[in-house]
Amino acid sequence: MSTENRFQFAKSAALDEVMLLKASMSDFSYGTHAHEEFSFGVTLSGRQDFFALGEYHKSYAGNVIVFNPEDAHDGHSGGESTLHYKMLYIHPDQLVPMLESAGVHQAKSFRVEKVLQDDAQLRSHILGLASTSRE
Numbered sequence: 001m002s003t004e005n006r007f008q009f010a011k012s013a014a015l016d017e018v019m020l021l022k023a024s025m026s027d028f029s030y031g032t033h034a035h036e037e038f039s040f041g042v043t044l045s046g047r048q049d050f051f052a053l054g055e056y057h058k059s060y061a062g063n064v065i066v067f068n069p070e071d072a073h074d075g076h077s078g079g080e081s082t083l084h085y086k087m088l089y090i091h092p093d094q095l096v097p098m099l100e101s102a103g104v105h106q107a108k109s110f111r112v113e114k115v116l117q118d119d120a121q122l123r124s125h126i127l128g129l130a131s132t133s134r135e
Helices: 092-101 120-130
Strands: 006-012 019-025 029-033 038-045 047-052 055-060 064-067 073-078 083-090
Touching (some): 038 120, 047 083, 064 120, 083 092
Antiparallel strands (some): 019 083, 029 073, 038 064, 047 073
């Protein structure tokens, strides 16, 4: 496997303060860490392996990954192929008003229970928002 590790951050052109990470990883690994933002990502190709919320996960191409703020997790490329993924980081101060506008009750305590998802509509929305980034 060739070594290919690239990480590119950009701001969203659609929403202030929303950050986008475009990542390619072949032999890089993240140690255990957490974010203060909600993290919404899509595995584009390859496989992303990670430990989160007491479980080991394998995210294949097309899977959606969601981390709540302060959810500790690690991560690395699994398998032989280079991992490519996109991840949006949205601070709770930005997400809560959107959830309230959508009629979500108790939006301030909103949490996503399932880290790894196979949801075509959510995947489409994440990739759509990711495509509006300012380089």
